[in-house]
Amino acid sequence: MSDHPDKPHTPQTVPRKSATFDDYTLSEIRRAAATGIYDIRGGGAKRRLPHFDDLLFLGASMSRYPLEGYRERCDTAVTLGTRFASKPIELKIPITIAGMSFGSLSAQAKEALGRGATAMGTSTTTGDGGMTEEERGHSAKLVYQVLPSRYGMNPDDLRRADAIEVVVGQGAKPGGGGMLLGQKITARVAAMRTLPEGIDQRSACRHPDWTGPDDLAIKIRELREITAWEKPIYVKIGAARPYYDTALSVKAGADVVVVDGMQGGTAATQDVFIEHVGIPTLAAVREAVRALQELDMHRKVQLIISGGIRSGADVAKALALGADAVSIGTAALVAIGDNDPALEEEYQKLGTTAGAYDDWHEGNDPAGITTQRPELAQRLDPVKAGRRLANYLAVMTMELQTLARANGKSNVLNLEPEDLVALTVEAAAMAGVPLAGTRWIPGSDA
Amino acid sequence: MTPKRVELDLADLSVRQVNAALQAADQGIFHVLHPGGEHALACGLDAPIEVHVDGHVGYYCAGMNKHASVTVRGNAGTGCAENIMSGLVRVQGDASQSLAATGHGGLVVVEGSASARAGISMKGVDIVVGGDVGHMSAFMAQAGHLVVLGDAGSDLGDSIYEAEIFVRGSVASLGADCEEKPLDEEHRSILAGLLQRAGFAVDTATFKRYGSARRLYHFSIDHMDEY
Numbered sequence: 001m002s003d004h005p006d007k008p009h010t011p012q013t014v015p016r017k018s019a020t021f022d023d024y025t026l027s028e029i030r031r032a033a034a035t036g037i038y039d040i041r042g043g044g045a046k047r048r049l050p051h052f053d054d055l056l057f058l059g060a061s062m063s064r065y066p067l068e069g070y071r072e073r074c075d076t077a078v079t080l081g082t083r084f085a086s087k088p089i090e091l092k093i094p095i096t097i098a099g100m101s102f103g104s105l106s107a108q109a110k111e112a113l114g115r116g117a118t119a120m121g122t123s124t125t126t127g128d129g130g131m132t133e134e135e136r137g138h139s140a141k142l143v144y145q146v147l148p149s150r151y152g153m154n155p156d157d158l159r160r161a162d163a164i165e166v167v168v169g170q171g172a173k174p175g176g177g178g179m180l181l182g183q184k185i186t187a188r189v190a191a192m193r194t195l196p197e198g199i200d201q202r203s204a205c206r207h208p209d210w211t212g213p214d215d216l217a218i219k220i221r222e223l224r225e226i227t228a229w230e231k232p233i234y235v236k237i238g239a240a241r242p243y244y245d246t247a248l249s250v251k252a253g254a255d256v257v258v259v260d261g262m263q264g265g266t267a268a269t270q271d272v273f274i275e276h277v278g279i280p281t282l283a284a285v286r287e288a289v290r291a292l293q294e295l296d297m298h299r300k301v302q303l304i305i306s307g308g309i310r311s312g313a314d315v316a317k318a319l320a321l322g323a324d325a326v327s328i329g330t331a332a333l334v335a336i337g338d339n340d341p342a343l344e345e346e347y348q349k350l351g352t353t354a355g356a357y358d359d360w361h362e363g364n365d366p367a368g369i370t371t372q373r374p375e376l377a378q379r380l381d382p383v384k385a386g387r388r389l390a391n392y393l394a395v396m397t398m399e400l401q402t403l404a405r406a407n408g409k410s411n412v413l414n415l416e417p418e419d420l421v422a423l424t425v426e427a428a429a430m431a432g433v434p435l436a437g438t439r440w441i442p443g444s445d446a
Numbered sequence: 447m448t449p450k451r452v453e454l455d456l457a458d459l460s461v462r463q464v465n466a467a468l469q470a471a472d473q474g475i476f477h478v479l480h481p482g483g484e485h486a487l488a489c490g491l492d493a494p495i496e497v498h499v500d501g502h503v504g505y506y507c508a509g510m511n512k513h514a515s516v517t518v519r520g521n522a523g524t525g526c527a528e529n530i531m532s533g534l535v536r537v538q539g540d541a542s543q544s545l546a547a548t549g550h551g552g553l554v555v556v557e558g559s560a561s562a563r564a565g566i567s568m569k570g571v572d573i574v575v576g577g578d579v580g581h582m583s584a585f586m587a588q589a590g591h592l593v594v595l596g597d598a599g600s601d602l603g604d605s606i607y608e609a610e611i612f613v614r615g616s617v618a619s620l621g622a623d624c625e626e627k628p629l630d631e632e633h634r635s636i637l638a639g640l641l642q643r644a645g646f647a648v649d650t651a652t653f654k655r656y657g658s659a660r661r662l663y664h665f666s667i668d669h670m671d672e673y
Binding site: 037149150151153154155158181182193194195196199200204208209210215218219221222225226227228229 | 525529563567569589607
């Protein structure tokens with residue numbers, strides 16, 4: 001109704017913001033215009049992606065016999081590296097801790113990850129920059145990464161590792177090298193990496209002494225010769241072309257293939273790289289499994305899936321699709337205290353909020369995890385943080401067992417694609433399981 | 447006591463058997479016969495033994511060497527002496543690409559020429575090449591010295607950190623952030639020591655020195671053309 005009796009009322013539309021130019025996009029344009037530099041951050045893809053949430057387990061019914069929830073045994077142990085290594089790595093649970101470097105993380109955080117993983121009988125992994133005494137000392141099972149930069153690469157560490165992981169790429173940035181900015185290159189980090197203190201360090205994105213799978217096969221043989229053919233050798237790839245990359249890793253002689261989807265985190269890289277390169281974890285699993293099956297290598301070369309694993313349900317779904325184990329990074333950091341709402345006041349001072357903090361490269365983490373500042377790092381109690389990680393891993397494992405029993409499985413590795421359906425057409429196509437309530441698997445030849 | 451001399455013949459033994467014998471030794475002189483271009487020979491050594499490989503070798507010969515002295519009486523394939531920590535590796539012929547890649551210490555000598563990416567990501571190793579080196583040599587080189595008695599290919603020292611390069615011949619082009627630097631007395635002394643250790647009698651005054659301009663140590667929009 002008009003305010004003025006003589007003036008006709010003109011209906012107004014409510015203000016409408018563009019879906020294309022949404023608030024975040026506008027803020028990024030303004031930030032870019034003001035600074036002239038691309039946005040760098042940590043973590044994995046934040047955009048909404050088809051994921052394990054889009055799958056459901058069917059559970060037992062007339063044709064499937066369930067196991068008693070708290071009584072009947074459901075095994076979770078997994079052995080990795082059974083193809084060539086004389087000393088395969090035996091884990092009590094199929095959940096490992098992903099490679100994260102000392103440098104990107106504080107020594108306290110690395111120790112906490114080692115403590116938590118060890119308490120649950122699983123492995124943790126080094127990162128760019130080499131192996132620290134803290135992580136070797138507190139990790140009963142430690143995977144040593146061979147990265148393009150070879151920072152801190154040392155044959156003694158190679159020999160005292162429990163497994164070796166040749167990193168070709170990671171899900172957050174397939175084709176990109178590591179990045180550690182000057183704020184975190186302290187004297188200790190610089191010495192481990194043979195770099196001047198305080199410079200912006202950008203790791204190589206290609207290995208310095210091999211190119212392609214034929215060379216990699218020879219490189220793997222060299223690593224085996226140096227370690228007397230004892231250690232399992234993993235090849236880690238960022239999910240991009242998982243079918244071919246898995247097949248080529250097998251050809252190159254890998255014992256274990258690690259496929260990391262685009263939700264997998266990084267210590268730091270360009271936001272545009274994280275959000276626009278690589279494919280989701282869900283889209284990578286079945287293609288990697290298909291490559292193994294076609295080569296008759298499924299369960300002979302083990303497959304580890306990572307990138308956005310958060311719960312026992314995610315683990316169970318990854319295993320059902322054919323993985324042998326999963327790896328967690330971001331979730332492990334959250335478990336030890338990253339992005340804790342209890343630190344909200346400090347996150348606000350950094351211009352962010354708990355749950356969104358991703359400026360890990362700046363080294364100002366109030367939780368003492370993604371920092372090299374001693375006064376911040378000492379806030380993290382590695383014993384307590386390690387206990388939190390162990391608790392979290394225990395919960396994930398119990399959730400995994402719950403779902404496996406519900407589907408009638410006495411071993412979590414017996415979960416299978418036939419236990420799953422998809423909630424969306426996209427997830428059905430990517431995972432290769434039927435859309436719920438139908439027999440339709442989009443893209444299937446059947 | 448004269449160190450014992452052991453012959454390891456690849457006509458009869460596998461690479462694993464030869465490497466296991468070398469890796470188990472804590473002293474001695476070893477002759478590896480009939481190498482036949484095998485890969486990963488004499489890698490992962492960790493004792494002051496002397497190894498002579500009588501012929502050509504494949505990839506990664508003497509990889510990750512510590513303490514040992516390895517001489518290749520022939521040519522070496524890709525990644526010879528990769529990630530060397532200490533000791534001496536000498537190639538009497540030519541070396542393929544990625545010579546002494548990421549090497550942390552020790553001395554690597556090539557009496558012939560080395561191919562592309564010699565000294566890539568070197569982290570403290572000293573490398574002396576009697577002939578030429580290929581393109582992108584000393585790429586991202588962090589520490590140590592690369593001495594080239596012949597010519598250097600294009601993009602020498604691209605994205606170099608604190609390593610030092612000495613070249614006697616021509617340089618096809620310098621890579622990003624690599625520049626010529628003065629060859630003063632301190633550096634001539636270092637160079638003379640390297641040449642002497644490598645067994646080359648050459649006047650240090652005939653070399654030019656190259657190193658990092660340090661313009662790319664911190665990301666700056668003003669250097670966008672170099673990224």
